[in-house]
Amino acid sequence: MPLDRREFLNRSALTGAGAAIAGTGGVVAAPAAEAAGRGSDRTFSFSVLGTTDLHGNVFNWDYFTDAEFDDSKHNDVGLAKIATLVDRVREEKGCGRTLLIDAGDTIQGTQLAYYYARIEPITGKDGKRGPVHPMAQAMNRIGYDAAALGNHEFNYGIPLLRAFEEQCDFPLLGANALDARTQRPAFPPYVIKRVRVPHGRDIKVGILGLTNPGIAIWDKANVQGKMVFPGLVEQARKYVPRLRDAGADVVVVASHSGSDGSSSYGDALPWVENASAQVAEQVPGIDAVLVGHAHVEIPERIVVNKETGRPVVLSEPLKWGQRLTVFDFELERGQGGWQVTSVHSKVLNSNEAEESPAIARMLRDEHAKVVAYVNTRIGTAEEAMSAAEARLKDTPILDFVNYVQAETVKAGLSAGDAALPILSVNAPFSRTASIPAGQVSIRDVAGLYIFDNTLEARKLTGAQLKDYLEYSAKYFSRLAPGAPVDPDALTNAGGTPDYNYDVVWGVSYDIDIAKPVGQRITGLAYRGEPIDPAQQFLVAFNNYRASGGGGFPHVAKAPVAYIGAQEIRQTLIDWVVEHKVIDPNAFASDDWRLTREGAPVF
Template identity: 60%
Template sequence: MQEITRRQALAGGVSAATALSLAGWQGRAAAGDDETSVTITVMGTSDLHGNCLNWDYFKNAEYDDSAHNDIGLAKISSIVQQIRADRGGHRTLLFDSGDTIQGTPLATYYGKIKPITETGEFHPMAKAMNAVNYDAVTLGNHEFNYGLPLLRKWIHQMHAPALAANAVGWTGDTPAYDPYVIKRMRVKNHGEPILVGVLGLTNPGIAIWDKGNVEGKLRFLDLVETAKKWVPVLKAKGCHVVVVTAHAGDDGFSSYGDALPVENASALVAEQVPDIDAILFGHSHKDVPQRFVTNKATGEQVLLAEPSYWGRRLSVMDFTLERAGGTWAVTAKSAISINSNTVAEDPAIVALIKPQHDTTVAYVNQVVAKSATELSAAESAWKDTPILDYIQKVQTETVKAALAGTQYAALPILSIAAPFSRTAVFPAGDVSIRDIAGLYIYDNTLMASLITGAQVKAYLEYSAKYFVQTAPGAPVDTAKLTNAGGTPDYNYDQLAGVSYDIDVSRPVGSRIVNLTLAGAPVADDRQFVIAVNNYRQSGGGGFPHITAAPIVYNRQVEIRQALIDFATAAGTIDAATFAEVNWKLVREGVPVFG
């Protein structure tokens, strides 16, 4: 009966009260066990991305999606408090696996607009996580987006230790942050405490994605090798349970290829490093209630769990330990995932964060310009749309102004932009900061590099793998046309400054046709300046040539702020002044969309 009801809870087929009661069942049962057996609970979140409350700052409304998920730490807090009440606080621990301080306008405001390093104010995520009483947090790659000084300030504000065993100094292998923490759980009726060792591992991709913030300061080592070094330390210190909190997915994939250690290495750690009982992982934004991976050396089953993202789920892992040979040993383990839409927000967290939330809401709702017509990103993944042309216009003009009077001033300027959000809209009439932030949702900065015509062609061919190959005359379903091979929208770059067609009837690598500049074919040796974001230039997405291309512009201008400043200065957004259809999808020369 227990397994059936757990599945029902995961599927959302039971009430909130029932789901939480089921989650607490094992802990309450264990309370009556004899002195040779006890059950403890490890709860976990990951990829909260600045979500304290169940609020959509881009829509200025309570968060909702097609699956009616809820988000935010205030929701998570309600579940955590109930589980602690059900099972006893002394039997529970709470961890997080990273990507905490970036992702919402709330996080941006206290990281960029009014940074906590300048104001001394408590970061809202530190304030909320302290109130929920986390036991440890692991650093994710987005923790490094605002630079090391702000990260240090946030860590100082946190009550819980911040872990990252594989983040080491530029020279040597000494961890720059706490590698682990050991929690002592004193369980009633048992004299010897249960020692739970928690090892934190962050993502090697930080070396690429935040190169500007970490180069010359930090290196990021292989997750497997780091775990092999530190797990024996935890065992030597007497840990009865070893949990790894890893900001790394479980599929073994790396978006940057072989340039660095494996990005999504959680399952590899479980397979290759003995004596790990469980891994709470993140980064891939998946809901993985429970997965078991067999360790190749010992044959033991390692429990893995990932709690989705933004506070949509809470992972709950149970460990049963028994006394044998004068010590504790794990004899059983399991995990479930609890949906945060089954509870109300914790009013204490709502009240705690309300002043900063209100400040952020007021900021993002400032009107900065008027749009002549409504501009929507709904079709931006398969059509050249004016709203993405606005990004291209601002990036091109910013780079053009910066290069005036330099040796590069006469070169044609290209610009890349990707459809970050299909729901972004500039309404006809008043356009606010939140409208613009909803279009450009990342904290990227603007750069520009030198690139040749041949490299432009290769870049576009790589980008065009985003489309599913579709034969001439075959029906076209836009729901199935994009994201081929799992390529996300943010890795489909569109290029302004040249004209080209993408023939989706052709195989990957031979799709770009009619690549021209001012009506003439682009020569392989023609030189261009290309405006790109720092994520792309540093290797994010694995696009060819761009990381090695000579950089001619890098003033650390945040692209989103440049869009806001451009709109504010002009006072109007008129598509007639910047919209240009310079690319389209075709099949054997016939446009796919008329």
């Protein structure tokens, strides 16, 4: 149901000296802190701080490895680090001269987030009230002013998202998240915050939240018939003028949408997935855009609005709390009110900050509970398996995931579909995933599947399957005969991420990377026989791929044979609990390989 005016007011109530009044389609709220007295009465400066794609990271901890997070660049992650950076900026600039916002994807991504969605859900169990989400606790403590909805906010269903919303002391914004029945906003489209100016008129900062149209595809099972997600540009054109009419001197957009103009779902939707730069170019009246969704770092990018000729500053901090964006605004007061004279942005690195002791104390029990959960022993493995080369070679670790997916689909088929051959698709999501020989824990198995996807099966013909594999094979760079082989340069061609490279289990084929894209799949066979283009197969996919994610051909419109409700990750865990032993001899096979003019590359 869309929020009515009273709900808008109740959801945005602030503590301290702040006041809240209703705006047109949003909320006007005044922070309690007084601004520091720097500058003349005709000029003023303040900053908007921003995070995005936090993905359930509170601490600098990797629950899949049960160790502190680290990567090749020695980045750190988590809100506990961000809290320290925020405190530093507030101390430097004055608390009343800063606002803090987020651009979405908050409550999914770590085992901490999963635990409070599924194991001890914040929605409660057996009539009991659920716990407060650790991300809500941390963000409330740090003092966020607003957050845009991300697409992963919908992974666990709307009821859990609503429970999280109720636990937040700040509004979740989504100008293009509409009630399917009424076409009215299902969440507040915007909020207006007052920055107090000593001896002068307060500055009103409008914060517009935009989310991703792809939610309609990626979380179709959770939102179909309940919510719709029109384009970012279209909704920004509607609400930016409303913000200006409501008196906003500054307009900042928190946009859960990348900036390169691309769409992973092709033309499956009429709206662009990564449209933040288009919003800045096409919608007048915007001063800055906090970009999210793309998981790239943009310290500062200037986009010129085509209608006004004015510059708009875009910035995207790196995911998981690795960076904090700082937008610095300079304003001058004239007869018409405050005018923005300059905007600049930069990013701060969280590896230069200690974790906030306050956040660490507040959430140490939740952290300890999840650590104990992920270290629960559930079975044994006959051999060690690693995903280090899974994108380059047919490896048992991906075969295991595909085997469990195929077996799960097989058990859930109708009698009419049971006779069809069952294939399975999976991607090398993590290059560090592994299963040790000997005892296996929940975290070992969970690390094989880092996304909260569910399982589906659809019917494809042999011809469609070949098209699918050809599309997947664009992941590899073309390699001329005789050229040296550099594994690191061989993959991710055209910026294709690992999760958009699929291997198919149950058939055999070669990928000839000496050939151009679209002509690489050779020797495609089922049980040793060339595949008839008209032959039908049941293929197990995750719900992201089945709904069109990645833009793979044929899948989204293919007949559905099976839809599961449980996350694939949990399905893998349950399989190990039931069978006790992971034995590669039961499922591993060398079915695909990279070749160059018919000769194996490896």
